[in-house]
Amino acid sequence: QKEVEQDPGPLSVPEGAIVSLNCTYSNSAFQYFMWYRQYSRKGPELLMYTYSSGNKEDGRFTAQVDKSSKYISLFIRDSQPSDSATYLCASTTGGGNKLTFGTGTQLKVEL
Amino acid sequence: GAVVSQHPSWVICKSGTSVKIECRSLDFQATTMFWYRQFPKQSLMLMATSNEGSKATYEQGVEKDKFLINHASLTLSTLTVTSAHPEDSSFYICSAREGAQPQGYEQYFGPGTRLTVT
Numbered sequence: 001q002k003e004v005e006q007d008p009g010p011l012s013v014p015e016g017a018i019v020s021l022n023c024t025y026s027n028s029a030f031q032y033f034m035w036y037r038q039y040s041r042k043g044p045e046l047l048m049y050t051y052s053s054g055n056k057e058d059g060r061f062t063a064q065v066d067k068s069s070k071y072i073s074l075f076i077r078d079s080q081p082s083d084s085a086t087y088l089c090a091s092t093t094g095g096g097n098k099l100t101f102g103t104g105t106q107l108k109v110e111l
Numbered sequence: 112g113a114v115v116s117q118h119p120s121w122v123i124c125k126s127g128t129s130v131k132i133e134c135r136s137l138d139f140q141a142t143t144m145f146w147y148r149q150f151p152k153q154s155l156m157l158m159a160t161s162n163e164g165s166k167a168t169y170e171q172g173v174e175k176d177k178f179l180i181n182h183a184s185l186t187l188s189t190l191t192v193t194s195a196h197p198e199d200s201s202f203y204i205c206s207a208r209e210g211a212q213p214q215g216y217e218q219y220f221g222p223g224t225r226l227t228v229t
Contacts (some may be wrong), residue, residue, distance in 0.1 A: 006154075008152065036220075039224065041223065042222050042223060043117075043204050043206075043222045043223045044155070044204070044220045045219050045220070046121035046219075046220075047216075053116070083172040088154065088155070096162070098157055098216065099145075099155075099157070101155045101156075102154060103152075103153060103154040104152075104154055106152075107161075
């Protein structure tokens with residue numbers, strides 16, 4: 001079993017839709033949870049991070065972590081074609097160096 | 112701020128030759144750099160962690176003699192793929208961590224290097 005599981009998609013939505021991206025994880029020691037956006041043939045770009053359980057909002061993006069169910073979510077409101085990319089969730093233990101990534105979900109926002 | 116560059120962005124080499132990839136932190140000092148490999152439609156897999164001035168720590172299953180990592184300065188780390196074979200063809204991405212950040216999330220990623228071995 002992978003430590004971080006993510007549906008690879010692809011996920012196709014119309015412009016303006018609310019997008020929900022999800023991951024599950026198995027390592028109870030994970031404390032920090034991140035979402036990265038990766039455009040084709042580019043390196044990942046950090047979108048948001050959350051420590052422990054809770055919600056965090058940044059503009060159109062909301063990250064949510066439920067440690068009791070080991071579930072990580074990213075919501076994108078008013079999705080735009082420029083949001084089309086692969087979204088990777090990642091987790092790490094507190095104070096640890098290693099990031100464990102999910103496989104990424106490919107998102108396409110269509111006009 | 113927090114920009115990481117990689118060079119080259121794309122390289123093609125013949126089987127059996129060696130290829131060096133550079134990773135630079137442009138506007139900060141990176142005490143720790145990480146090297147990842149990403150196959151098409153797959154996630155990033157950590158290959159090794161390198162701290163400036165010391166030997167790299169390799170992940171299980173990664174051949175240290177094949178993937179040579181040097182972190183000679185606080186702004187530069189290099190990955191050399193020795194005796195490359197077609198199965199080494201992949202997207203190699205580095206990341207860098209600034210200073211003494213305790214949390215692992217403070218990593219800034221480079222744009223990646225696409226290696227094709229023919």
